[in-house]
Amino acid sequence: MTFRSPGGTQLNADVSWAEFDPIAYVDHNYRELQAEDAEILRTVRDHFGGHFRGEGGGRVSGIDVGAGANLYPALAMLPWCSDITLLERSPANVRYLESQVKSYDEHWDQFWRILRKHAAYAAFDRDTDPRARFRQIVQPQPGNLFDLVHHEGQWSMGTMFFVAESMTTSHDEFRRGVECFLRALAPGAPFAAAFMEHSKGYHAGEHFFPACDVGESDVRQSVLPFVEGIPTVRRLQASAAVREGYSGMIIAFGHRKSDSDIPTD
Template sequence: MPADKTQQSSARPPSGNADYQWAAFDSEAYFQHYYGEPHPDDDRVIRCAVETIKGAPPAGAELDIVDVGTGPNLIPLFCALPRAARITAWEYAQSNVDWLKADLVRADMRPQWRHFWAVTRTAYGPDWDLPEDPIPALQAKATIRQGSIFDLPARRWDAATMFFCAESITERPDEFEAACATFARCVKQGGALIAAFLVRSAGYVVAERSFPVLSLSPDSIETVFAAHASGIKAEKIGIVEREIRSGYSGFIFLTGTAR
């Protein structure tokens, strides 16, 4: 198998996606732990994503973009917004769907989102003339859709993003590969694929509930996507020997073209 399973316990078989209590996922606890204090690596992921989305084909056209496994996170929607005619946030957990809908109608934007939107605006540059407040545009363009990554329709969108989803829903390499395949195939041929994956993680805890992360390397991710995309590049971001936050010690940022 292309995924590295060295961090999984040899005392039991790897757990699958269905073994976890996604209905009990505490969205606010996750947000506070992972985005309560913005980290420079988050800013780096935004800059990488924006650079790819700016150049996504067809050049100059508005795109129909999907973000897969959005979770309680507006960052991927911010990155997509300036190029998007429409944005779909494809999310499985009902708690995350409800959280996203509520956050998009808040009277005031959280300070964390103000920070990440400022990073996004800077990454796009002054020629894009982006507003100080992105929420009205997101409200107009974004649809929050409840659905499993395994049920993504084929060849539906012009471009797709996926931040920390496929590797954090299972310990099973076959399920990870299936999730990446449906992600890659949901984009029309020639469309941009943009994804970020956690590195050196044995799982994560949200409100005292454990959830999985599959241990990955750049080579293993490229191997998985090789059957579905061309021009694949996998870049290491912020990988260190210690954990950055509970559950990971860096990212791998992947880009490719659906085929």
């Protein structure tokens, strides 16, 4: 499919999210494991595994914000959660997620194999069927990222992959999206977020969706006010492009700062 980018500013509310085609998106991005996703999975599993080192699982509440048609962020949180919310705005994506909860498709097993190379995931895998656990605790939920302002501090770990920069062309909305995600997490909660670098937009099926042009410095500045210490923000080493219209991928991870340390407006 030829890449094209419409002109003009596109805000999140202007986008026809009902037109998102999750099957086409999965076929293009997740049917086969991409090098970029394998690198993200290794980074996230090590971060979460290190945070919960020596601790029992099944006790925290997790959220994947803007889950789309991607299950691997939820799989990365699976060993430690008593419940996982998959927050998603597109009705088509919600239906896809609901179809996967009972027994997710076999191609997601290749993502789980990357995760279980870490000792914590391997121990979980020895005692638990990940599909059964996924069915028990994962709940798709229709919702808008910006509505998380009403749920500050609710979740104890969280992920947000390719969302804040992939729903708008507005830098203000991008920054507000990152803030809404991080404020929804409890103080000390581990998080991981991924971003398309300098994206010009993307297709999901026949429909084109907007993106905000951000780089490492934009991501770092957006997470910095809400993260303990200096956030880890880095460009992925994998270089093969999944599609046209972007220059790379960025991963950010760390722990949510305490409320008293977050600057007030």
